[in-house]
Amino acid sequence: MRSAAAAFALAWRAGPAVVAAYVTVSVVAGLLPTAAALLVSSLLDRLTTPGGGSLTPVALLLVAATLGTQLTTPASEFLRGESTRALRVRVQGEMLDGVNRLPGMRHFEDPAFQDRLRLAQQAAGNAPDLLVGSVVSGLQAAVLLAGFLITVFVINPVLGAVTVLLAVPALRTQLAAGRRRAEVLRDTMGNSRREMFYGSLLSDTDTLKEVRLFNLQRYFTDRAAAELRTVVRAERGTDLRNLRERVPDLLLGAAVFGAGLLWAVRAAGRGELTVGDLSVFVTATAGIQRGVAQLASTTATAYQAALTFTYFRTLRDVPPDLELAERPRPVPALAGRLELRDVWFRYSPGSPWILRGVDLSLGAGEVTALVGVNGTGKSTLVKLLCRLYEPTRGRILWDGADLRDFDPAELRERVAAVFQDYGRYDLTAGENIGIGRVGDAGREDLVAEAAAAAGVHPRLSRLGQGYGTLLSRIFASAGAAGAAVGELLSGGEWQRVAVARAFMRRDADLMILDEPSSGLDAAAEQEIHDSLRTLRAEATVLVISHRLSTVRDADRIVVLGEGRITESGTHDELIALDGTYARLFRLQSAGYAAPEGAGGTPGDGGRTAPERKDVAGAEAVAEPEGPPDMKSGAEPVGVPEPVTTPEPVAVPEPATVPGRAEGHPHR
Ligand SMILES: Nc1ncnc2c1ncn2[C@@H]1O[C@H](COP(=O)(O)OP(=O)(O)OP(=O)(O)O)[C@@H](O)[C@H]1O
Structure with missing residues (x-):
């Protein structure tokens, strides 16, 4: 919820007018189907009831509603595109500021932080748009649902109540599905990074020479494929589970829709419902099915996007990797x-x-x-x-x-x-x-x-x-x-x-x-x-x-x-x-x-040929007892080995430096 609010706030800052227009058009688009169904119902009743009233105004209103429905779709698509573009510019700025805000290098050399950064970058790329888009589509679906539900409630309150009750588990299932997809993304981020890394070795000009020379193409291709297989396996497992859990909801919804339809047809046969009532009831129950499905899937997308968006938001909460003075001193020229x-x-x-x-x-x-x-x-x-x-x-x-x-x-x-x-x-x-x-x-x-x-x-x-x-x-x-x-x-x-x-x-x-x-x-x-x-x-x-x-x-x-x-x-x-x-x-x-010709000297052991020439040739001439x-x-x-890495306990403890809260070696 907080992520959705944050994404909305971000979108609003990026382009308030566009977002306002997008929301308005989406709400209108959500209301129009109910209005059209009611107008059709009224038209049918007027047609089938002698002296039922004038048809033309209703027909004109129906034409307007239909036109409105046709116009709101491209308008809403355009406005979504506009808000996405405004968001992209804004988010890219915030993302890079978030990275630049860290003054040192510690975080960047930490693999866990790199995973988080990649998630944040991925989230910054699509989560705000997905979040805003799905929330607005969800809003549109909710408006559409509310309109149809009220209509069904008026005609048959029991059926209305059952439909609402059925929507709850469907939404819950979809929320769980969204969460699982976000978790898979998080858990496989390391694999995705490695997959990209192995793939890049095959075309990176820094590594290409050795890849060709040592015939490493298959070696790295297999590794990249293995990483991708892990990601794909995890995604497939989640999608299958989501599908399995969704089927009962779908069957139950279809059963309620069928039962409602049967009741409505019989009630119309008995004269308890007019032809107009029957038409609006059929449209509304089908609309509710669609609305619930749309609401559930947009909720799932929004939830998944919200979870990934938290990575973007938390990037800004990463503490600086250096101890920053509140009031830094000016740096004088080094004199001493x-x-x-x-x-x-x-x-x-x-x-x-x-x-x-x-x-x-x-x-x-x-x-x-x-x-x-x-x-x-x-x-x-x-x-x-x-x-x-x-x-x-x-x-x-x-x-x-x-x-x-x-x-x-x-x-x-x-x-x-x-x-x-x-x-x-x-x-x-x-x-x-x-x-x-x-x-x-x-x-x-x-x-x-x-x-x-x-x-x-x-x-x-x-x-x-x-x-x-x-x-x-x-x-x-x-x-x-x-x-x-x-x-x-x-x-x-x-x-x-x-x-x-x-x-x-x-x-x-x-x-x-x-x-x-x-x-x-x-x-x-x-x-x-x-x-x-x-x-x-x-x-x-x-x-x-x-x-x-x-x-x-x-x-x-x-x-x-x-x-x-x-x-x-x-x-x-x-x-x-x-x-x-x-x-x-x-x-x-x-x-x-x-x-000469002794196969190298003690001093040139690791050098490449040109370097050896520099040292043994040019330097030797310039400096006979060359170092x-x-x-x-x-x-x-017998020169001291590179710093060995003894167990922490074997390392003499440094003296405490008064007045500084530095990281403690024991920590
Ligand atoms: N980002 C890092 N994270 C963890 N360990 C590191 C990192 N950078 C260097 N090290 C380790 O610190 C040690 C010292 O590395 P450093 O590069 O400072 O040595 P150096 O004396 O400059 O070596 P060389 O003469 O080879 O350039 C090495 O054992 C290295 O493995």
Whole structure:
């Protein structure tokens, strides 16, 4: 009921005039059949009764009622379409606002939330329209029923009462059917999502190469089919049950209709009913049957739509995934330090700790390099710095102010980042860069400057339509000659575009480059680092890299291991310390010294051929004792393993941070 009211309120806000007209036309359409039946009855009585009165006015009224019935149907269809269109625009806006309202990432990486989101999206697509449409049709059916019931009551109160009583179980059956259909939708949402996922793998350009190479077409097709079969089985079971439960109602209704008809014919034979009464009675009892069926089915649809609509409504009730300050402080330019104090983090209660008491201080204007083997939590730490997640415990201080006291969007305005899994947008080359600072997205000079700093300007200028070229094979934009336009970049070129996007924020206080080198050759990487310093010398920079040549010149190198900072210092200091960093460094030196044709070096174990060439070729020339690739070289020779995931009980508990109600690790 609340959902129906909410859907109506939504429809009303979307287009009050249309909804009012739709309801009015539907009510009139509901009244017209009764009016027509009564007019036919009156006409018959006048015809069969001597001196029964003038026929023409009644006939004219009957013509008007018939015309009205014919006109209300298309009018009501058009108005329903209009209200649907108005609703669609409104609901889409509310849906996207509901998603954008969540400032972090936690909900979006939770599969249960994803199921809910899909249900909400599905509900947003059709539930409000279904709900409004079925409620209005229900209203029309109720008006029609009321008219016919009154008529039958007048002629035979007993039959009228029996008909009403029979309508009750029929409605109940249909309500149960609607509820079951909504439940099936909810229970099979996971299967539907997986079905779509397996299906998309067969055509997604990111996966297509491997799907073809490994002959995975049948494998994924079978999986998609299995998921769909589960959904279909559940739907069929529900529909069969609904059908079984409906049959007795239908039989009972038909029996009452037959009995009523027999009684009416006999009563007319005895002269107790006029021919007009008989005609209106037959029309009314048949109309009641139709009306009950229509009311029951619209009620079922409305109920089902109302249940799915709750998913859309509850999306707005999802609590924000970040602790939002009531009165956020303005974010000042970073003048002193960005500090992590005893930061603990895990992705969800009960899952392993990723960070276990990280203390780290990034001095304003300094370049800090963060290194560590796979899975130690480097990218996770970046997410915390961008406030995409909140530390489970501990604090991150921006010149002494807790990040939680800031508005996340305002904080992010001061941060530029290239993520490891940066986005490749099916937009133009210019937009792909410009959206780094969306307000300046149309400034061609700034876009070209950022592209030049990232070393991709010459390449983008050479594209068919320069910066206006669509970087997509999924979407095609019609060119001047009507031809589809769309070009693709190489992996390294895409990476430069991502760096250029970050460079659009040339005034950012914090620049984060998470593995900026993975797709770049060594010279390009050096170029980007030089550009970064030229572009914004005073920025605080955090670089994460497995290619240690990138970090050698950093003001400070920090090693993350086992969820904590295990070493910190300059390159020379860490070499002198002779710890993990020094070991890795020596390891790579040995790797570079390995004889050619030895089937790879300890330092290039996991690299693809072109990358191996970069490291072993270009870097080796530039830097004879070239540093190792921590990603690949570290693991085979006793370098700390990626963060293991001990049972929660084995994890030392973090100290309580006074004054903060953070999620408790036990929870
Ligand atoms: N969204 C997530 N939900 C749950 N666990 C996650 C999520 N993202 C990362 N993890 C886990 O957190 C751990 C640290 O991941 P993270 O990406 O931070 O490591 P990393 O040090 O950046 O690794 P790499 O060097 O491979 O990039 C991994 O074990 C990973 O499985």
